[in-house]
Amino acid sequence: MNIGNKGRGILFTNPDPDQARAFFRDKKSDARSMKNKVVDLKSAISNYVHDGDYLAIGGFGANRTPLAACHEIVRQKKKKLGFLGHTSTHDMQILSAGEVYDRIDVSYGVGLEARGLSRCSRAYMESGTVRVTEWTNYALTARLRAASMGLPFMPVREMLGTDTFAQSGAVQAACPFTGKPVALVPALYPDVAVIHVHEADCFGNARFQGIAIADIELAHASKRLIITTEKLVNHDEISRDPALTQIPFYLVDAVCEVPYGAYPGGMPYAYFSDEHHIRQWLDAEKDPKTFRDFLDREIFGCKDHNDYLNLHGGLERMSALRAEEFFLHKEDHHDGV
Amino acid sequence: MTAYNDMEIMIVAAARELENGATVAVGTGAPCAAAMLAQKTHARDLIIMFEAGGISPCLVDMPISVGDSRTFHRASKAGSMGDVMDACARGSVDYTFLGGAQIDMYGNLNSTMIGTNHQKPTVRFPGSGGANDFASLCWRTMVLTVQDKRRFVEKLDFMTTPGWLDGGDSREKSGLPPGTGPYRIITNMAVMDFEPVSKRMRVISIHSGFSFEDIQAHCGFKLIKAETLAHTPDPTDLELSVLRKDVDPKGYLIGR
Numbered sequence: 101m102n103i104g105n106k107g108r109g110i111l112f113t114n115p116d117p118d119q120a121r122a123f124f125r126d127k128k129s130d131a132r133s134m135k136n137k138v139v140d141l142k143s144a145i146s147n148y149v150h151d152g153d154y155l156a157i158g159g160f161g162a163n164r165t166p167l168a169a170c171h172e173i174v175r176q177k178k179k180k181l182g183f184l185g186h187t188s189t190h191d192m193q194i195l196s197a198g199e200v201y202d203r204i205d206v207s208y209g210v211g212l213e214a215r216g217l218s219r220c221s222r223a224y225m226e227s228g229t230v231r232v233t234e235w236t237n238y239a240l241t242a243r244l245r246a247a248s249m250g251l252p253f254m255p256v257r258e259m260l261g262t263d264t265f266a267q268s269g270a271v272q273a274a275c276p277f278t279g280k281p282v283a284l285v286p287a288l289y290p291d292v293a294v295i296h297v298h299e300a301d302c303f304g305n306a307r308f309q310g311i312a313i314a315d316i317e318l319a320h321a322s323k324r325l326i327i328t329t330e331k332l333v334n335h336d337e338i339s340r341d342p343a344l345t346q347i348p349f350y351l352v353d354a355v356c357e358v359p360y361g362a363y364p365g366g367m368p369y370a371y372f373s374d375e376h377h378i379r380q381w382l383d384a385e386k387d388p389k390t391f392r393d394f395l396d397r398e399i400f401g402c403k404d405h406n407d408y409l410n411l412h413g414g415l416e417r418m419s420a421l422r423a424e425e426f427f428l429h430k431e432d433h434h435d436g437v
Numbered sequence: 438m439t440a441y442n443d444m445e446i447m448i449v450a451a452a453r454e455l456e457n458g459a460t461v462a463v464g465t466g467a468p469c470a471a472a473m474l475a476q477k478t479h480a481r482d483l484i485i486m487f488e489a490g491g492i493s494p495c496l497v498d499m500p501i502s503v504g505d506s507r508t509f510h511r512a513s514k515a516g517s518m519g520d521v522m523d524a525c526a527r528g529s530v531d532y533t534f535l536g537g538a539q540i541d542m543y544g545n546l547n548s549t550m551i552g553t554n555h556q557k558p559t560v561r562f563p564g565s566g567g568a569n570d571f572a573s574l575c576w577r578t579m580v581l582t583v584q585d586k587r588r589f590v591e592k593l594d595f596m597t598t599p600g601w602l603d604g605g606d607s608r609e610k611s612g613l614p615p616g617t618g619p620y621r622i623i624t625n626m627a628v629m630d631f632e633p634v635s636k637r638m639r640v641i642s643i644h645s646g647f648s649f650e651d652i653q654a655h656c657g658f659k660l661i662k663a664e665t666l667a668h669t670p671d672p673t674d675l676e677l678s679v680l681r682k683d684v685d686p687k688g689y690l691i692g693r
Binding site: 161162185206210211213214215222225227235257258260263272281283310313317369373375427430 | 466488500504505509515516519526545549555557559561565566567568574593598602607611612613689
């Protein structure tokens, strides 16, 4: 065991909990109040995502992921962002196409899982212009957990002995109780995060269905938080059963109602991912000129997410994706199994 | 006997390694197909977990993503990444199935990059995702991959995920939980394990139509040959029929 062994990766964020505590103390007047935080997505991105910020995107690549917000970040041509490539797939593809980030903490990126690799994300990561620090999915969850608990680091047992550790920002130590080697991973406080949910009230109390991925940890760790929601609900609906609230108002800076805001990704119990359109993204990347035209049409040519949805069949297409989510295309299974 | 292809024998051989009642953490693709096949044949009570939070789903369709809604369809729990990884860390998860661009003789895996400069790689791959976590923390790691000289290499460009590290007792010395490590490597030609002392890859069972020499010819390092080599039983009609009709009816993995 190599106690004191340190990963070479750069830390892009400050893990100091006291610096974070001071920030959260001073948020009293805005996020920490029960005020109406509803704004349109354009304003939310323009007000809360600044050039140079460290950005985190909730969900899992193309599952309950705020892809409408990713489009808006690219449309507003944000620059020099840090990016948390935790479970990033199509979100990273969009942000790479816009070249909005120049440093990344990555556990999973570049790929779109079973769909294959994104040429655009790959080329950007191979260009040498992006500074890269490696982590694993669990290690990044642990970093967000540490931040959400106000701790400077968290001990973990993965990564030991590998190049993933060597290119991370972790430090190896001996457990003071058992003497066993552990890796210490530093708290990660993103400057800003965007999380997409099924329902939120105007104060930012939010709830979603299905898997949480790492969104609860992310919501608590982020200094600023934008919630995009499939629909706004009345606060009475939230207070009727507050145990269902996964993200409470005091963490939230802005609430944007963005129906189908995870499209072309999927939203559990609402719509399945549009695999046909995601394939179009992967195909368009094969030729630079085609891809530039594609981005001009799909992102820069759309004034908002509704424009983009209409480009792909609007509500009719959304209904078809809902049917797919409910297995209606599979006669034997539409009642479940 | 029904004819079968490379992907089918890999998935079938992998499924057979999962006993009823075991817990297994899987990704998308062939690993998921193997778990589904096991569950639909001999291991009805297999508990399947996905790293994004899906625990014990009824897998009707093959997931496209380890976080899509298929991974928690009629599940016992739609949890979080922390829930599933914590279970691995506590010692509750028996198996995991992984893949990778490169594998070495100790079962270490590369899914991060090809090249020598980490900040400017020749080819960038996704990275660890949950692979390093699963291989560090689940009891037994299995790898499904095609037998190919470019994949089975003497030296990895990047060690994303731990196998037996440098062999011998180096894995346990590194601080990774004792008793964990690579268990089986399953290819289109053979099933391999690791020689207990050196922890080097060893061929234990060969699929129909191949010889040890074939496998060695498709491997970039020297393989150990088990004292008694088994012959992998051919896929049964039942295994093939469940695989083709219920696991991958659209032929995403096994072809049409």
